Amino acid sequence: xxxxxxxxxxxxxxxxxxxxxxxxxxxxxxxxxxxxxxxxxxxxxxxxxxxxxxxxxxxxxxxxxxxxxxxxxxxxxxxxxxxxxxxxxxxxxxxxxxxxxxxxxxxxxxxxxxxxxxxxxxxxxxxxxxxxxxxxxxxxxxxxxxxxxxxxxxxxxxxxxxxxxxxxxxxxxxxxxxxxxxxxxxxxxxxxxxxxxxxxxxxx
Amino acid sequence: xxxxxxxxxxxxxxxxxxxxxxxxxxxxxxxxxxxxxxxxxxxxxxxxxxxxxxxxxxxxxxxxxxxxxxxxxxxxxxxxxxxxxxxxxxxxxxxxxxxxxxxxxxxxxxxxxxxxxxxxxxxxxxxxxxxxxxxxxxxxxxxxxxxxxxxxxxxxxxxxxxxxxxxxxxxxxxxxxxxxxxxxxxxxxxxxxxxxxxxxxxxxxxxxxxxxxxxxxxxxxxxxxxxxxxxxxxxxxxxxxxx
Numbered sequence: 001x002x003x004x005x006x007x008x009x010x011x012x013x014x015x016x017x018x019x020x021x022x023x024x025x026x027x028x029x030x031x032x033x034x035x036x037x038x039x040x041x042x043x044x045x046x047x048x049x050x051x052x053x054x055x056x057x058x059x060x061x062x063x064x065x066x067x068x069x070x071x072x073x074x075x076x077x078x079x080x081x082x083x084x085x086x087x088x089x090x091x092x093x094x095x096x097x098x099x100x101x102x103x104x105x106x107x108x109x110x111x112x113x114x115x116x117x118x119x120x121x122x123x124x125x126x127x128x129x130x131x132x133x134x135x136x137x138x139x140x141x142x143x144x145x146x147x148x149x150x151x152x153x154x155x156x157x158x159x160x161x162x163x164x165x166x167x168x169x170x171x172x173x174x175x176x177x178x179x180x181x182x183x184x185x186x187x188x189x190x191x192x193x194x195x196x197x198x199x200x201x202x203x204x
Numbered sequence: 205x206x207x208x209x210x211x212x213x214x215x216x217x218x219x220x221x222x223x224x225x226x227x228x229x230x231x232x233x234x235x236x237x238x239x240x241x242x243x244x245x246x247x248x249x250x251x252x253x254x255x256x257x258x259x260x261x262x263x264x265x266x267x268x269x270x271x272x273x274x275x276x277x278x279x280x281x282x283x284x285x286x287x288x289x290x291x292x293x294x295x296x297x298x299x300x301x302x303x304x305x306x307x308x309x310x311x312x313x314x315x316x317x318x319x320x321x322x323x324x325x326x327x328x329x330x331x332x333x334x335x336x337x338x339x340x341x342x343x344x345x346x347x348x349x350x351x352x353x354x355x356x357x358x359x360x361x362x363x364x365x366x367x368x369x370x371x372x373x374x375x376x377x378x379x380x381x382x383x384x385x386x387x388x389x390x391x392x393x394x395x396x397x398x399x400x401x402x403x404x405x406x407x408x409x410x411x412x413x414x415x416x417x418x419x420x421x422x423x424x425x426x427x428x429x430x431x432x433x434x435x436x437x438x439x440x441x442x443x444x445x446x447x
Binding site for chain 1: 246247251255260261280281284288295296297299312313316317372373406
């Protein structure tokens with residue numbers, strides 16, 4: 001989860017309190033409809049960052065409601081932030097919820113995997129139209145970053161739709177094949193091969 | 205005979221007081237070789253119309269016929285075959301498969317439909333030649349320019365010899381030069397290769413390539429005009445207040 005490092009980055013700009021961080025994060029990712037941050041998550045993250053010495057409280061302010069603690073970034077926090085920049089982010093497309101549903105449907109008597117694919121296609125098209133609509137309302141001259149994020153989502157949805165066509169076309173073959181099974185686990189004592197090797201080496 | 209004919213097509217989402225009529229008794233007929241652009245404000249029913257015509261959703265009322273055959277009476281299997289064999293889809297991004305060559309990408313819908321590799325390649329080669337890529341067939345997408353990848357994507361949409369090509373905001377994210385190029389290709393597909401094309405777009409410059417613009421609002425068709433070129437397109441849009 002990038003929330004921890006996003007908070008470090010936001011505190012690198014200037015000291016902020018939790019409420020401010022939450023609003024700034026949500027604005028950054030495209031609004032609470034896209035990625036809502038629970039206040040509790042902000043405060044537990046800040047507690048951990050403080051415990052790890054990456055942020056430190058500087059003052060308490062009061063604007064109407066309760067006291068708010070303003071945090072600032074420490075030197076350790078700044079190097080943690082730059083360490084994060086120095087690393088790549090792996091794409092995660094293999095752990096796929098729809099794939100699990102489809103495979104279970106293939107193995108379930110009375111389920112229709114073709115209907116599961118059709119429903120998925122309808123769902124993805126709806127998502128695609130909603131995203132396309134959202135993107136059309138964005139002014140690229142002042143909100144290009146958000147437009148690019150939506151482009152990414154559209155690209156992936158379209159790839160998913162093409163992939164669905166491929167799976168649908170080859171479903172018959174998939175159904176002919178045995179379901180992936182867990183590897184058999186040996187019972188009893190572990191094999192003694194390692195010891196034997198060691199004895200042989202010692203003898204040789 | 206029309207390639208696709210929708211009669212009194214109606215789609216209602218939800219029921220009772222929360223029901224929303226996305227499409228309200230729409231009649232639309234597309235002739236072979238006709239290039240139709242569908243325009244209108246968001247929420248006007250364009251996407252619903254495309255989904256229904258593309259066999260992705262079922263109408264609440266009304267009927268759709270493809271090649272003169274009523275869709276409602278078809279089994280799911282027949283619908284799947286219809287989708288695969290009689291429709292071509294052009295998306296916003298080309299999404300070619302990076303490990304496959306241009307010819308393999310273009311042949312994919314055919315091989316997926318069970319056609320022999322050799323026959324599929326021969327057909328794909330024909331279409332790649334038509335879109336001007338005869339010397340690029342063995343290149344992978346990363347060895348092609350953006351415009352060339354686009355051409356492969358169009359060849360892939362046409363290779364099954366679809367009665368109808370559905371293009372949903374096909375230039376949604378492209379720069380203006382690429383947009384013009386893809387609109388020009390779609391026009392060629394209709395003018396020279398006799399494909400019927402139904403394209404949803406919000407871009408007046410792209411719609412200007414079509415033979416006909418259908419304007420929608422609140423789930424209905426409010427205007428349906430034949431055009432020839434951008435002057436006509438502009439006048440048609442002014443008439444319905446889109447410009």
